[in-house]
Amino acid sequence: MKIAIIGNGISGITAARWIRKLSDHEIIVISGESDYFYSRTALMYIYMGHMGLKETQPYEKGFWKKNRIGLKRAWVKDVDFKNKKLHLIPAAKLTDHDFLPAELPYDKLIIATGSDSNKFGWPGQDLEGVRGLYSLQDLQYMDNYSKDLNRAVIVGGGLIGIEMAEMFHSRNIPVTFLVREKSYWSNVLPDEESAMINRCIKNNHIDLRLGTELKEIVDNGSGKAVAVITNKGEKIDCGFVGLTAGVHPNIGFLKESDLETGRGIKVNEFLETNIPDVYAIGDCAEQQHPKTGRRGVEAIWYTGRMMGETVAYNICGKKVEYNPGIWFNSAKFFDIEYQVYGNVPAKIPEYMTSIYWEHPDGDKSIRINFDNRNNSILGFNLMGIRYRHEVCEKWLKEKTDMETVLKDLGQANFDPEFYDQYEKHLLAAYNKIAGKNIQLKKRRGLSQVIAFLKR
Amino acid sequence: MNLLDSSLSLAYQGNHKMTGLQKISLAIVGLGTLGLLIAWASNGNISPLPTFIFSLAAMTIGSLLYTYSTYSGKIPGIKNNRVFQYGISSRGAAAWILGIVVTGFYVCLYWFPHLLEGLIRLHDPLSHGLRGKAADQWFVYGTFYTVAVLLMGIKFIFKYRHNRYQIIRTISVMFFQLVFAYLIPAFLALLNKPDEYFSYFWPLDSYALRPDWIAGKSSLGTFGYVVIAIGILMPFVVTPILTYFFGKRWYCSWVCGCGGLAETAGDPFRQLSDKSLTAWKIERWMIHSVLVAVVLLTALLWFNHISQNTILGGFTEGFKSAYGFGIAMAFSGVIGVGFYPIMGSRVWCRFGCPMAAILGLQQKYFSRFRITTNGGQCISCGNCSTYCEMGIDVRHYAQRGQDIVRASCVGCGVCSAVCPRGVLRLENGASDIGSRTDALRTIHISEDEVSILS
Numbered sequence A: 001m002k003i004a005i006i007g008n009g010i011s012g013i014t015a016a017r018w019i020r021k022l023s024d025h026e027i028i029v030i031s032g033e034s035d036y037f038y039s040r041t042a043l044m045y046i047y048m049g050h051m052g053l054k055e056t057q058p059y060e061k062g063f064w065k066k067n068r069i070g071l072k073r074a075w076v077k078d079v080d081f082k083n084k085k086l087h088l089i090p091a092a093k094l095t096d097h098d099f100l101p102a103e104l105p106y107d108k109l110i111i112a113t114g115s116d117s118n119k120f121g122w123p124g125q126d127l128e129g130v131r132g133l134y135s136l137q138d139l140q141y142m143d144n145y146s147k148d149l150n151r152a153v154i155v156g157g158g159l160i161g162i163e164m165a166e167m168f169h170s171r172n173i174p175v176t177f178l179v180r181e182k183s184y185w186s187n188v189l190p191d192e193e194s195a196m197i198n199r200c201i202k203n204n205h206i207d208l209r210l211g212t213e214l215k216e217i218v219d220n221g222s223g224k225a226v227a228v229i230t231n232k233g234e235k236i237d238c239g240f241v242g243l244t245a246g247v248h249p250n251i252g253f254l255k256e257s258d259l260e261t262g263r264g265i266k267v268n269e270f271l272e273t274n275i276p277d278v279y280a281i282g283d284c285a286e287q288q289h290p291k292t293g294r295r296g297v298e299a300i301w302y303t304g305r306m307m308g309e310t311v312a313y314n315i316c317g318k319k320v321e322y323n324p325g326i327w328f329n330s331a332k333f334f335d336i337e338y339q340v341y342g343n344v345p346a347k348i349p350e351y352m353t354s355i356y357w358e359h360p361d362g363d364k365s366i367r368i369n370f371d372n373r374n375n376s377i378l379g380f381n382l383m384g385i386r387y388r389h390e391v392c393e394k395w396l397k398e399k400t401d402m403e404t405v406l407k408d409l410g411q412a413n414f415d416p417e418f419y420d421q422y423e424k425h426l427l428a429a430y431n432k433i434a435g436k437n438i439q440l441k442k443r444r445g446l447s448q449v450i451a452f453l454k455r
Numbered sequence B: 001m002n003l004l005d006s007s008l009s010l011a012y013q014g015n016h017k018m019t020g021l022q023k024i025s026l027a028i029v030g031l032g033t034l035g036l037l038i039a040w041a042s043n044g045n046i047s048p049l050p051t052f053i054f055s056l057a058a059m060t061i062g063s064l065l066y067t068y069s070t071y072s073g074k075i076p077g078i079k080n081n082r083v084f085q086y087g088i089s090s091r092g093a094a095a096w097i098l099g100i101v102v103t104g105f106y107v108c109l110y111w112f113p114h115l116l117e118g119l120i121r122l123h124d125p126l127s128h129g130l131r132g133k134a135a136d137q138w139f140v141y142g143t144f145y146t147v148a149v150l151l152m153g154i155k156f157i158f159k160y161r162h163n164r165y166q167i168i169r170t171i172s173v174m175f176f177q178l179v180f181a182y183l184i185p186a187f188l189a190l191l192n193k194p195d196e197y198f199s200y201f202w203p204l205d206s207y208a209l210r211p212d213w214i215a216g217k218s219s220l221g222t223f224g225y226v227v228i229a230i231g232i233l234m235p236f237v238v239t240p241i242l243t244y245f246f247g248k249r250w251y252c253s254w255v256c257g258c259g260g261l262a263e264t265a266g267d268p269f270r271q272l273s274d275k276s277l278t279a280w281k282i283e284r285w286m287i288h289s290v291l292v293a294v295v296l297l298t299a300l301l302w303f304n305h306i307s308q309n310t311i312l313g314g315f316t317e318g319f320k321s322a323y324g325f326g327i328a329m330a331f332s333g334v335i336g337v338g339f340y341p342i343m344g345s346r347v348w349c350r351f352g353c354p355m356a357a358i359l360g361l362q363q364k365y366f367s368r369f370r371i372t373t374n375g376g377q378c379i380s381c382g383n384c385s386t387y388c389e390m391g392i393d394v395r396h397y398a399q400r401g402q403d404i405v406r407a408s409c410v411g412c413g414v415c416s417a418v419c420p421r422g423v424l425r426l427e428n429g430a431s432d433i434g435s436r437t438d439a440l441r442t443i444h445i446s447e448d449e450v451s452i453l454s
C-alpha cells in the first residue's frame, strides 16, 4: 500500500514515523516549504541566532533513508480524489537526477498542510514589507527587511506577535506592537497574568499600543509599506509590518474539491474525512466533535504530534480515537515562561474560585482554579515557575480535592534545584480567603513524585 | 532572496553595534594581551613585576568591564543572540585564529617550553611570592588557567544570574580551581613539599597509583601517606558514593579543573559539539579505549614492578611514554583546549577522559541521577541539544517524553536553563534506579486506546 502525506511538519512526520513503526507500507511525504522536517516553533531562534536551520531539524539526514520514508519537495496543486492522484508542481530548483512526476498516485492520503497567517482585508496588506510569520520563507523575508530597519509595526497580540517583537528587539530594531484588546492576550490570560505580560513587554522597550487596531498600511507610491495608520488615526512610520493576528487552516488548494471543509478539513474522531482513505491531521484538521475542554481546531504542536500517532494506528488497521486528554500548553513571553494545565479561562465564571499569588518582583505567579461547588481542582496557570505536567494532570483527572492538592502542591514544582519554592505563599492566599489554616506537607522532590504517579 | 531554495541564508541584518563601553573594555583586554606579548618577545629582558601587574590588571579590568557592559541593565534570561552569527562562536575566521594560537601555546608548553622563556620570567615575581621559587612553564600555565576560569566564571555567572543552579555550580568550579588546583599546590611548594593536586586523582591523573608514585610519596613520611590515602580513597570510595547520589556532575561540572575551564572559558563554544549519532559512536569507542589504556598502563607498571622488569620492561616503558604523549599531552591539552573554538569545549571530557568514562558507566547503571522531562511540553525546538556541550541529543529524549540517562551527561544544567518550555529537570531519586528511562511521559497510544503510559 502506498501512503502519501502532504506536509512535512510535526503532524505529517509523526504520522510517517508511526506508520513505519507499525507497518511496511510505502510512505512518501510531499512538502513545499523545506527539504527536511524542522521545528516551526524554533523559527524565532533561527532569526535571533540561537540556532541554525540544521539545529532545528530533529532528525539527521540518514534517518529518512534508514526508515524508508520517501521525501519529495513539491507543492501539491490539487488532489484528484476520484482517481487517487496528487498533482505536483516543483517547489525548488530541480537537479538533474531529481525527477518530479506531474502526478503521484496513492492508496491512502494524509493531509497535514498546517496553517497560514490571517489577513483581514486591511488596505495595503499585500504591499512589499508586509508579511506574517509562519514559514522559513517568511523568516527569510523578515531578515531581508531587517537591515537598517527604522521600525517594525506588529499587528495582533497573540503568541506569534510577541515572538516577533522579541525577534526584532534582539536585533535592536524599534518595535511598535498593536494589540486590539485592552490588555495583551486578554482573551486567554486572566487579568493579572495579562497585566504582567504588558509590563514585561514595556520593560523590553517595546512600544505597546493596547486597544489599538490597524486601519491601513501606507504605500510609498511604489508598492512598499512606509507607515501604518491606526484606528485612532495615528500614523506610525515603519519599514516592515508584521501581520500576526492568528492563523487559519491552510486548505485553500482543496476548496474546490469534494472534501468537506469548515474552518478546517472536517474529520471524525478517527481523523477520517468524508472521502474514504483520506485523513487530515494537525493544524489543518477540524474535529467535528471535539472532546470536552477542547476546541475543533487547535493549532498547536503537541496536538499535531498526537494526531500523527493516532492516524498511523487507524491507517494500519487499529482503530483508535483521537483523544488529546486534558488541556495543557506553554509559551514564553520574552523571559517569562508560561505553563497552563486544565481549565484556566480569562474570565473566571461563577462556579469557579481562583487563588492567585504573584511574586513581589511581578514576574512570577501561580494560579489555581477549583470548582467551588465540590472543591475539585480545575486548573493551574504558572508564570515564571515550572510545574510538572504529569502531577497536575493526575490531580485534574482524578478531580482531586483542592485542599489535598494544596497540601501536596510542592510535588508539582519542576523548577531547577536551589530555586526558591513559592507554594507556601499560595497556601497563605488560600487560607486567607477560606479562613483556614492548611499547611504545606510536601516540597519539591522526585521520589515522592514517582510514588504519587505510581499510586 | 530565493524563495525556491531551501538553503535558508539569514544575513543577520539588524541594528547591532557594540556599545562604546564594550569597545573600550575589549581595548583594555587587548592592552593586557599586548603586555604579555611584549614580555614574551623580550625573552626576559623586561622588568617583570610592573609588566605582570599591568597585564593582569588590564585583563581583569577589561574583562570585568566587558561583563558589566554586556549584561548590566539587561533583563536577565537566556540571550544566546547571534551565537550562530558571530564568527568566533560559529567556526568563523576568528575562531580558527584563536584555535591556532591556543594550540600553539600548548605545543610550546609541552614540547618547546624554552620558546615561552619570556612569559615564564614574567611570572617569576608571583611565583617567588607564592611558592618561594622561580617560575616554570607549569606555573605559567596554572596561572593562565586559573585567571581564565575566574574571569570567565564571573562572566558566566552574570550571564546566568537568573539561575541559582548555575551560579552555585560556577562558584564551586572557580573555588576548586583557585584553591585546590592553584593555591594549595603553591603553598605546598612553599613548604618544600611536592605540589599535590587534590582535585585530580587516578585515572585522570595517570601518574597516581603507579609503583614509583607510591614509592615517591612513601618517602615523604606522614604527608606522603596522607596523599596516598587520598589518592586511593578518592577513586575507589568517595567517587562511587558521590556518583551514586548525584551522578557524575559532582565532579565533572562542580570540581574538576578541565570541566571548570570548559564551563567558563569554554562556554562560548559549547554549541559546537557534534550531536550526530556517528559522533556518539566514536565517543563510546574512544573514551572506553582510553580507560582501558590507563588501567592497562597502571597494571603493567605494577606487573613490571613486581616481576622486577624481567618480562615486559621495554614494552611497558614504550606504552607509558605513548600514553603520556598521546593522551595526557596531545589529547587532553592540545586538542582538548586548543580545539575549543572548532569542536566545542568538552572534546577531552567527552572523547578522552578516563575519569569521565568510569563516572559515566556508574551514572548509567548505578546512580540516582537523571534528567526528567516534563510530560508533553516539549516543542522539539532544539535549544537543549544545541547547547549541550557533551553533544547529547537531549531533544531526542525530551520530545518522546523519556528521561535522560546518558553516561556522558556532566549535569551542567544548561539544557534545562535554555529550554523555553520548562521541560527538563536535573534530579536525583532512589526509588527507580533500574528503570529510569522506562517511562514515556508524553501521551502515547497503548493497545487500542489512547492512554498515558507512565
Ligand SMILES: Cc1cc2nc3c(=O)[nH]c(=O)nc-3n(C[C@H](O)[C@H](O)[C@H](O)COP(=O)(O)OP(=O)(O)OC[C@H]3O[C@@H](n4cnc5c(N)ncnc54)[C@H](O)[C@@H]3O)c2cc1C
Residues within 6 Å of the ligand: A006, A007, A008, A009, A010, A011, A012, A030, A031, A032, A033, A034, A040, A041, A042, A043, A044, A074, A075, A076, A077, A112, A113, A114, A115, A133, A134, A135, A160, A163, A250, A253, A281, A282, A283, A284, A298, A299, A300, A301, A302, A304, A330, A331, B379
Ligand atoms: C512562529 C511560530 C511559533 C509557534 N510556537 C508554538 C509553540 O510554542 N507551541 C505550540 O504548541 N505551537 C507553536 N506554533 C504552532 C505550531 O508550530 C503548529 O501548530 C505546528 O507546526 C503545526 O504542524 P503541522 O504539521 O500541522 O503543520 P505545518 O508545520 O504547518 O506543516 C505543514 C507543511 O505542509 C506544507 N504544505 C502546505 N500546503 C502544501 C501543499 N499544497 N503542497 C505541499 N506542501 C504543502 C507547508 O509548507 C508546511 O511545510 C508556532 C507556530 C509558529 C508559526
Ligand code: SF4
Residues within 6 Å of the ligand: B387, B388, B389, B390, B391, B392, B394, B408, B409, B410, B411, B412, B413, B414, B415, B416
Ligand atoms: S544533557 Fe544537559 S546537563 Fe547533561 S551535559 Fe548536556 S546540557 Fe549539560
Ligand code: SF4
Residues within 6 Å of the ligand: B377, B378, B379, B380, B381, B382, B383, B384, B385, B394, B395, B398, B399, B418, B419, B420, B421, B422, B423, B424
Ligand atoms: S526540551 Fe526544551 S529545549 Fe529541548 S527541544 Fe524540547 S522544548 Fe526545546
